[in-house]
Amino acid sequence: MSFLDDFLVRAALAGLGLALAAAPLGCFVVWRRMSYFGDATAHASILGVALALGFDVSVFAGVLTTALIMATTVSTLAGRGYAMDTLLGVLAHSALALGLVAVSFLDGIRIDLMSYLFGDILAVSRIDLLLIWGGGLSVLGLLCWRWSALLTTTLNPDLAYAAGLNPKREQLVLTLTLAVVVAVAIKVVGVLLIAAMLIVPAATARNFANTPERMAIAAALTGSFAVLSGLHVSFVTDSPTGPTIVSIAACLFVVASAVGAGLRKTR
Template structure:
């Protein structure tokens, strides 16, 4: 079954959707969209360092994403607004990564594949990395679900409950770094944030509980991956952007349906 490239691509897309969906809910609730975008942009620098040092791209991107999060944490509240700080770091990391890639001699690299994904070239080894990373992210979120939710709703309530919001932030940061690393092959660094945010935002109006929102977001992400991949195959369009286009269409359609129900009600 895995000899078919479409099967491998479909499984890879679903794996990324399952990793991004619950994490995307926390990104939406905490208004961390720009932080997710900054972490994704920094992944290109991780790719360049991984190729230069001849280590796993997964390890390199996770390491750079964690360093990005640490720098943001250390510099927050030192005279710069969060969005300004994230803007500087995100675009600086992306620029340094692109420049670093140009210095790599003797290494053939398809930069567009890292920027926008190369889903149809997913190998069996890539599937192991994607699903292993997705399983780790889901396990972390399930393990820390209640503390994460409490810290997201109210920091004072978290402290009163004996929780450390900074520790929960670290769990989210680690999960985000892993998701970015496994999603590079599927949608590329420029579109990873979209897979985090759009399915979660689309699920927000349908869910009555946080757990339901995470489940619905996972379903929307998986549907987007399958439908986007089929559309890319039939229309000869880029796979990663096609998946994001389907997610955006679902977001718009669900919001229009909700608006129509509110008008009739």
């Protein structure tokens, strides 16, 4: 009997694969103040689910395609006379509404909408694990490859231009990477909680890390701890797993913020 036959082992591996990719990427989301972008891309994934089921294709492929379209649309329209928060609000809620309407027209197809909204990590299969870790490692590889360029364009676009970098290109790389994470995460924590797994571990790590690299590592460790702790608490208390993981991450943020504030007062 393989250890992957245990659904809790598969759930833990899926959560760790997501945390290791989402948390470092979430650092850039925090630094660039792109939390709304994460929501917009995640909400668009419901439309991807509906289209995938309607055309009988892979849900992962449908979500990834829709998320990529949303990412490129936002990157294209940004800076063309639209306020970013307004643009993201319109696109996010429009995509979510269209997705929910499209789901209602799927006659003869049974769909557990709650599992896509809040995740169903305990139902992760071996194929899901392959997709999650494949997508997660691809994201990590891309972040490592473009780390210096992404960091430079995040800190100072003018300095990036002087160094021969194109901030818009790096922004597109970041948004496309975010789309991949959304497609990977939908099975684990669901549409409504993806942004939380991007932002909360990174915001928690920010209280202690004094370099970007340390913040990314601390965010990944925080996200991993939240996943494993959330799985344990969910199993013991029979609470919904995805929301429990995010709740643990939120508690870590509160504790880290309090400890960080205390340390700053003593300096």
